Amino acid sequence: MALIAMVSAKGSPGVTTAALACTLSWSSRTLLAECDPAGGDILAGYLANSEIPPIGLLNLAVAELRGQADTTEFNKQIIDLDLKHPGYRHVLPGINDPVQIGTVRPVWPRLTDFFLGLEYKGPGYDVIADCGRLATSAPPWPLLHRADLVVLVVRATSLRAILPAIPAIGQLRKELTDNGRGAGSLALMLVGRGSEPASEIERRLQVPVLAELPEDRAAATALSDGIGRLRDSSPLLRAAAAAEPILRQAIEQRRARLTATRAGARG
């Protein structure tokens, strides 16, 4: 159980689609937290055919500002995505207008505490935070600093799509080193495949590739736009499910390293 932040450098490589694919396919209880400062996409996309009242991150932020963001309030702001197996897969819808980020921004640190604390609730959640693009004026840095993993989602179909990852990784490394617990949380998730193999992308970017999602138009359209049927057997959902143990292992290794470093520092 962990906090996993997913981001892109720029463009639309498929962060929301990948985050939702993980949320729907992992074996653990999952919460997709829509933290994209440009606005959430799930209500207008995957859940476009459902009648949902205006709930989500903004209300939780307002409750947090009033000191009332408790479990009862949180439960009012999330939507159960899997009515066949209730209680396992949820989404906290994001803001629906970028100006609302002004209300959310001051409480990112406390919302991050809240997300991190969900691990210890019985039963706990894995929180997958869709943090949108780094190339916005207001990425949710307090959350990125403290996430167990910061997964940069990169379209691997062409060099042109890969290159923006280079400055983004530089920025993330600096931020995580200066204000977080080091750049060891950084990882890549590749979407689609081009002429460069994952090992070459990993070598070039000097960040481990922990997951590769295939190009899968049908499943992606069902996830991003709510159009068509989503099959559990789709290549996209299967690849997202296969990524879970690898991401989890990376988190465990990093936590062990951080604990050893802390113990070493104590003496």
Ligand SMILES: Nc1ncnc2c1ncn2[C@@H]1O[C@H](COP(=O)(O)OP(=O)(O)O)[C@@H](O)[C@H]1O
């Ligand atoms: N694995 C994939 N295969 C095919 N199309 C994809 C895949 N992932 C995302 N897409 C498509 O790319 C577009 C952008 O996806 P989205 O998840 O909204 O990107 P982002 O959140 O990075 O802006 C959508 O039309 C979506 O269906």
Ligand SMILES: [Mg+2]
């Ligand atoms: Mg998105």
